[in-house]
Amino acid sequence: MNANIARAGLLLAMLAVAGCNGSTTFEDISPQANKQLPPKILAQMKAKGMPRNSPVMARVFKEEGKVEIWKQKTNGRYDMIAAYDICKWSGKLGPKFIEGDRQAPEGFYAVRPHQMNPRSNYHLAFNIGYPNAFDRAHGRTGSNLMVHGACSSSGCYSMTDEQIEQIYAFGRDAFQGGQTEFQIQAFPFRMTAANMARYRNDPNYEFWTMLKEGYDHFEITKVPPKVDVCEKRYVFNRIPEGGAQFGSASDACPPFTQPDSLKTAYQSYRSTYEAAFSSAVNSNVPAPKPTIAGLKEASLVSEWTRKRARGERVPVEPPSLSHDGKVTATSRMGRIDSPAGKRLAALEAAEAAKKQAAEAKKRAAEEQAAAALAAKAAAEAPAPVETAVVPTPAPVAVQAPPAEKPGLLGNMTRRITNMFGS
Known part of the structure; x- marks a missing residue:
């Protein structure tokens, strides 16, 4: 029992100050990489009890198009300090499989100082660490998957230049404060009961259910989960027992323990979630988005x-x-x-x-040939023959007979005419 309590205390200590031991040299070599956080954000950090150089963590949600920056407070827990709209990401909901599929990765990744690129062709950038142990165990390939500026993406999470300057500054300051790596949690959507119900019939659902355990651990503890891979699966906040260690990502998972407080809180969280999931299944929810x-x-x-x-x-x-x-x-x-x-x-x-x-030349030749044929035909045609025109005789006027006179005189005139002619 005492051993379990000691391990639980060790886990909480590890979760609270993960990556804060030791020192890191980190040199910014471009003007945009040296830009400081705006006074408004610095004031918010102070109000929330966040030292300027305390550790950070990032969460990415594809469907909602958001990048969240969480920062450690003096009590060891993390609180969100900034959220940015993703300017552009390519592909669909679902993980990245192979080089060239234009999918932005999903999973749990770690960013170390050497992954920061102050002289990126995309203003500023940092490599998220794809492929990780889980990706390699599943034969997934790809390289240079970034969070960067310039609002242009072929598989990365692309921000505006102003946004990436702030996100970069959060990481830079945390490294200067001693954090050796910061975690990026990349999800297809906020893993609420309603969203999980929407995608319950999707081929990627089993993968997303696995990611959700890590999502839930963070929601409960507000501390980035300890992430390992065994049996080709992500496992979270597991502390090996009896000196055992996590081996290859394909190896069997070693015996492990977890703090009782975490197990109890997780079981309670799951009970509430399952009730909400059942309710969401039977309710009208928005149609799911396209998935790979x-x-x-x-x-x-x-x-x-x-x-x-x-x-x-x-x-x-x-x-x-x-x-x-x-x-x-x-x-x-x-x-x-x-x-x-x-x-x-x-x-x-x-x-x-x-x-x-060539077509224009051909048309010109055809037109020239047609013109030549027309000219030749005109030259060889016979001259027209002239014909005499006979004038038409003028019509002869026919004199009408004189009108008969009425009465006796008329009768006498007819008799004289008949005797001597007209």
Whole structure:
């Protein structure tokens, strides 16, 4: 019993001051990396009892599009000090599977000083540490997955330049205060009962349920959970017993213990959650957002990415695979603005210009030939023959007979006319 109490005290101590022992050298070598936090945030930190150089932690929520910064107070617990709208992230809800699938990672990651990049092409950046032990145990691949500025993403979490300056400053100050690494918890959505109910039929649900245990531990303790991987699963706040240690991420989990206070609080939390989950299942909730359909869809997108990087003409948006196996792709085609793409586009433009010139030359030749034929036909046609025009005789007027006179005189006139003629 005393041993368990001692281990529980050790765990709480570890959770309270994780990464704060020792010293770290950290040099900022660009003006934007040297920018200090705004006075308003510094005043809020002071009001909440947060030393300027105390440890930090970050949480990312894809569906809500948020990055939260949590900072340790003098009592050892963490409180949120800032929240930022993600400017852009690519892919869908669900984990990253392979290089080129354009998925932003989900899981528990650690950022160390050497992962901070003060001279990033994206203003400022830090590598989140993908792939971690869990990702590698599942054969997941990818590199250079960042939180950075410039509001442009191909698998990263991209912020505005002003936002990344502040987020970077939180990490920089914590490292200067002695924190050796800070945790990033990346989730598909806030893991509430209502949201879990919405996605209960999703292929990624088992993975998300595993992440939720770490989410819940933080919600209960307000201390970043101790994260390990065994049997290819995340496990949280487990302290090996009898001198055992966590080995490879694929190895069996060692015997472990947890503080009784944590176990009791977690059981109570789960009871409340399960009641809320059952209620949410039977209520009207918003429709779920699109999620990645596993490795098969990741492979389709990865192949699209490779073609795009080579400068080939591809659909302007990556293909999508529904969970029933139907592939959807946009009809509009385009190229990436890359050296390979520019070269191929220039070759296509030159070929199109050459074809257009040839067609114009052909049309001109055809028009010239048609004109020549018309001129020849006109020259060879016989002269027209003139014909005499006979004038039409004028019509002869016919004199009408004189009108008969009435009565005796008229009768006498007719008799004389009949005797001698008219």
